[in-house]
Amino acid sequence: MHETMDFARRLKNIHLRLILQVALTGKLQTAADEIALSQPAASRMLAEIEKLVGVPLFTRHAKGMVPTPIGDAVVRHARQIIRAFDNLEMDVAQISSGRAGSVRIGTVTGPAVGLVVPVVRSLREQRPEVEFTIEVAPSASLMRGLDEGIFDFVVARPAQDYNRQSYRIYPARSEVVSMLAYKDHPLATQKAIRLKELRAFDWIIQDHGTPIRAAVETAFLTNRVLMPTQITNTSSLLVALALLEQSTAVAPQSQEVVELLTVSALDMNVVRLDVVEDIRVSPFFVIARSDRELSPLAEHVILETTRNI
Structure with a gap:
C-alpha cells in the first residue's frame, strides 16, 4: 500500500496542471499549449504521471481524451490542490x-x-x-x-x-413563493386570487424536484386543486421573463426575486399577483x-x- 500511494508525494505542480488541462480540453496538444509545454514534452510527462500512478488516467478516443474513474479522482484532487496553491499566492x-x-x-x-x-x-x-x-x-x-x-x-x-x-x-x-406575471395579465389588478383561478393559465416553473416546484405542488395538493396542465419547465429566470412577456402565463419565484423585479427601479414589465394561499419553500x-x-x-x-x- 505504501508503494502504491507514494506517487502522490512525487507529483509536481506542473503534473497537476497538465492533468487538469487535459481533462478540461480533452486534447493533449491544447493542454500543452495552455501550460507552455511542447506536445512531445507533455506526452512524456503524462506517460510519467501514469507510470507513477500505475494505471492510465485517460482513455484515448478519436474525439479526445476522457478521464478514467481513477483519472476522475486524480483530477478532482488536483483541482483542490491547485486552487489551494493559487489561493496561497493570492493571500x-x-x-x-x-x-x-x-x-x-x-x-x-x-x-x-x-x-x-x-x-x-x-x-x-x-x-x-x-x-x-x-x-x-x-x-x-x-x-x-x-x-x-x-x-x-x-x-x-x-x-x-x-x-x-x-x-x-x-x-x-424559509423562502416565500410569489407569483410573477406580465403587467397586462387579466388578474394583474385583482385582489385575493386563489390558486384554482390560476390553474387555467400557462405556468412557467422550475423542474420536478426543485424546492419551489415542490412547494407549489404541495400548495395545490393541500388546497385540493389539480396542478395546471400547461407547464413549461425552466430553471432560468431570464427564460421565464422572456416567456412572460406579452403572455398570460404565471411564474412562481421566490418573494425576494419578485420584489426585485417589481418594486425596485428595474422596469421589467412584470407584476406580483395577489395570491391568497401561503406557499413556502423548505x-x-x-x-x-x-x-x-x-x-x-x-x-x-x-x-x-x-x-x-
Whole structure:
C-alpha cells in the first residue's frame, strides 16, 4: 500500500496542471499549449504521471481524451490542490499589498437577492478593497462546490442524507413563493386570487424536484386543486421573463426575486399577483465545511450573513 500511494508525494505542480488541462480540453496538444509545454514534452510527462500512478488516467478516443474513474479522482484532487496553491499566492500578494482578500460565496436564487446581496453591499462600504465572488446554482451543485473548495461557504439546502459532522450549519429561514406575471395579465389588478383561478393559465416553473416546484405542488395538493396542465419547465429566470412577456402565463419565484423585479427601479414589465394561499419553500442554511479553516475575512462575512437571517 505504501508503494502504491507514494506517487502522490512525487507529483509536481506542473503534473497537476497538465492533468487538469487535459481533462478540461480533452486534447493533449491544447493542454500543452495552455501550460507552455511542447506536445512531445507533455506526452512524456503524462506517460510519467501514469507510470507513477500505475494505471492510465485517460482513455484515448478519436474525439479526445476522457478521464478514467481513477483519472476522475486524480483530477478532482488536483483541482483542490491547485486552487489551494493559487489561493496561497493570492493571500501572500494581498497581505504584501495591503489588500484585504477575497470571499467566494455560493447561493440559491432567493437568498442571493434577499440575504447575500445586502450583506455584500454593506461590507463593500466598509471594505471596498474586498473581492467578492457570488455564484448562483442549485443546492446539489453548491454542496459539491463547497466540498471541492470552490466556495468558502454556501447558502443552500443540503441533501437529507448529508453527513452533518462534516459541516458547520447556521440557522435557517424559509423562502416565500410569489407569483410573477406580465403587467397586462387579466388578474394583474385583482385582489385575493386563489390558486384554482390560476390553474387555467400557462405556468412557467422550475423542474420536478426543485424546492419551489415542490412547494407549489404541495400548495395545490393541500388546497385540493389539480396542478395546471400547461407547464413549461425552466430553471432560468431570464427564460421565464422572456416567456412572460406579452403572455398570460404565471411564474412562481421566490418573494425576494419578485420584489426585485417589481418594486425596485428595474422596469421589467412584470407584476406580483395577489395570491391568497401561503406557499413556502423548505428552509435554506448557511453552510461551511467543519474541516476547513477559513480566512478571518470569510468568517466575518459568514457572521454578518447569519446575523441577517
